[in-house]
Amino acid sequence: MTEIRAPMSAPAPPQPLPDALSQPYWDHAAKGELALPRCQACGTWHALPLEFCRKCGGKPSFQVVSGEGEIYSFLIEHHPVAPGFDGLMPYVVAMVSPREAPELRLISRLDGIVPDEVAIGMPVRARFVDHPGGDFKLPVFGPA
Amino acid sequence: MKREAAIVGIGRTTYSRNSGVSTLALAREATLNALEDAGLAVSDVDGMSSFAAGNDSVGVHELAYSLGLDGLYYFSDTVGGGNVAAKVVADAVWAVEAGACEVAVVYRALNSRSGKRFGTYADPVAGRGGPVGGGLHVGGEGQFTAPHGYMVPGQWFAMWTQRHFQTYGTSNEDLGAIAVQYRAHAANNPHAIARAPITMEDYHNSRWIMQPFHIYDCALEADGACALVVTTAERARDLKHRPIKMLGHIAYTGKAGNNDLWDDMTCMYSHFVGPRLWDLTGLKPKDMDLACLYDCFTYTALATTEDFGFCEKGEGGRFYRDGRATYGGDVVVNPHGGLLSEAYIHGLNHSFEAVAQLRGDADKRQVKDAELCFVSAGAAAYGSAMILARG
Numbered sequence: 001m002t003e004i005r006a007p008m009s010a011p012a013p014p015q016p017l018p019d020a021l022s023q024p025y026w027d028h029a030a031k032g033e034l035a036l037p038r039c040q041a042c043g044t045w046h047a048l049p050l051e052f053c054r055k056c057g058g059k060p061s062f063q064v065v066s067g068e069g070e071i072y073s074f075l076i077e078h079h080p081v082a083p084g085f086d087g088l089m090p091y092v093v094a095m096v097s098p099r100e101a102p103e104l105r106l107i108s109r110l111d112g113i114v115p116d117e118v119a120i121g122m123p124v125r126a127r128f129v130d131h132p133g134g135d136f137k138l139p140v141f142g143p144a
Numbered sequence: 145m146k147r148e149a150a151i152v153g154i155g156r157t158t159y160s161r162n163s164g165v166s167t168l169a170l171a172r173e174a175t176l177n178a179l180e181d182a183g184l185a186v187s188d189v190d191g192m193s194s195f196a197a198g199n200d201s202v203g204v205h206e207l208a209y210s211l212g213l214d215g216l217y218y219f220s221d222t223v224g225g226g227n228v229a230a231k232v233v234a235d236a237v238w239a240v241e242a243g244a245c246e247v248a249v250v251y252r253a254l255n256s257r258s259g260k261r262f263g264t265y266a267d268p269v270a271g272r273g274g275p276v277g278g279g280l281h282v283g284g285e286g287q288f289t290a291p292h293g294y295m296v297p298g299q300w301f302a303m304w305t306q307r308h309f310q311t312y313g314t315s316n317e318d319l320g321a322i323a324v325q326y327r328a329h330a331a332n333n334p335h336a337i338a339r340a341p342i343t344m345e346d347y348h349n350s351r352w353i354m355q356p357f358h359i360y361d362c363a364l365e366a367d368g369a370c371a372l373v374v375t376t377a378e379r380a381r382d383l384k385h386r387p388i389k390m391l392g393h394i395a396y397t398g399k400a401g402n403n404d405l406w407d408d409m410t411c412m413y414s415h416f417v418g419p420r421l422w423d424l425t426g427l428k429p430k431d432m433d434l435a436c437l438y439d440c441f442t443y444t445a446l447a448t449t450e451d452f453g454f455c456e457k458g459e460g461g462r463f464y465r466d467g468r469a470t471y472g473g474d475v476v477v478n479p480h481g482g483l484l485s486e487a488y489i490h491g492l493n494h495s496f497e498a499v500a501q502l503r504g505d506a507d508k509r510q511v512k513d514a515e516l517c518f519v520s521a522g523a524a525a526y527g528s529a530m531i532l533a534r535g
Binding site: 012013022025074077078079083091095105106120134 | 289351
């Protein structure tokens with residue numbers, strides 16, 4: 001149940017900068033929901049919010065999913081690449097295949113697991129944490 | 145009759161960890177050295193091609209103006225990383241062949257060690273977001289990843305490497321073989337920043353950066369510049385050096401260049417570029433005397449060595465461990481030490497090395513009778529490769 005707790009003097013972690021297409025993702029996240037873009041015409045899931053479905057040209061919108069998935073790949077970060085993470089190192093970042101759309105890969109820091117125990121294929125589930133330094137709630141995956 | 149182009153000059157600065165000068169000064173020095181090498185004057189130049197990532201270099205207009213040129217007939221500032229380091233050379237060759245210009249300079253100048261580094265978090269000003277309220281705010285695709293502490297290229301490569309480990313049983317022993325091999329090559333290159341040999345034990349004992357990468361898996365961020373001069377084959381006959389020709393070049397970009405959407409993370413752009421380049425030139429991997437393979441990370445070299453067909457898919461580690469990538473093996477890969485040990489001049493130093501080798505000017509590291517060199521640039525979704533030949 002680690003959250004990013006940096007001393008007050010430490011820099012905040014990067015904050016999202018939503019735009020018109022992505023705003024619904026963050027609105028859902030604020031309610032504790034993981035939502036992914038899906039074409040309402042053909043049903044194709046998309047990794048990123050798009051103005052047009054790349055399969056049929058239809059209009060994607062966000063659909064709430066279970067937040068369950070499995071680890072597709074991962075890394076263990078030992079080097080300060082982003083501000084606000086010094087107190088967490090080494091931390092794990094994973095690519096997660098969501099259950100409803102396993103062809104997608106969601107990037108998430110992994111929480112509640114020892115880095116050396118992470119493995120591809122491991123089932124995970126998203127939970128929502130207050131992201132330090134702003135008003136955003138962030139989906140963070142951990143062991144299911 | 146088709147007009148042909150040739151690479152006739154190469155120049156560079158010292159490669160260092162702190163140049164103490166501007167990218168303009170670096171670009172000027174490398175360009176002037178390349179022109180001197182070719183036996184051409186600044187006033188002969190009427191074309192320039194370069195690339196930069198996030199305003200980390202000096203553009204062709206500024207360099208041309210600084211050198212006293214009043215105009216250019218061919219000018220190209222490509223936005224990109226090492227993905228475009230071979231493409232900028234091909235662009236200049238094609239510009240000369242098309243008659244757009246007579247003498248083109250291709251260069252890359254950067255202070256990527258003392259200035260903005262690729263290995264740490266993105267410059268907030270250069271990103272799509274911006275500094276709001278004093279913090280780092282990231283928009284676009286990065287808004288879904290940066291808040292998780294995922295925001296530098298090495299992290300993408302680490303993810304793909306883990307997939308290769310899973311799929312083919314590849315391990316750090318394989319990556320280490322590449323780091324050790326290139327470092328051994330660099331020992332014979334006085335221009336390389338890192339020349340002290342390393343052993344496999346050194347590799348395994350070195351610190352983790354982003355697991356599965358140790359420090360020796362990562363390119364040597366550096367300050368410096370290098371440049372090439374391209375002109376017509378006809379004009380090349382009267383110049384100082386044996387001309388070097390480009391036999392073919394193929395580029396590919398996939399999935400909007402988004403590296404997290406790449407379908408099969410165990411292969412790269414090279415999976416698409418290789419077959420077409422062999423088909424275009426009628427050549428095969430075994431015909432190559434040497435290869436300068438883009439190696440921003442050991443894994444980049446491993447995956448592309450496989451994709452280009454120098455060995456079977458999944459056998460990249462064994463290829464290096466069995467000594468097939470060095471003198472006396474199948475093909476000498478990165479005799480200068482590559483980006484891992486010579487310097488990370490963003491891949492254009494691979495073309496410099498290719499030309500030096502094909503001319504027979506590579507001194508202690510000379511590949512005997514080198515006539516054909518494979519040069520690649522890029523990683524994952526986006527990159528290109530070309531074959532250079534002794535003229």
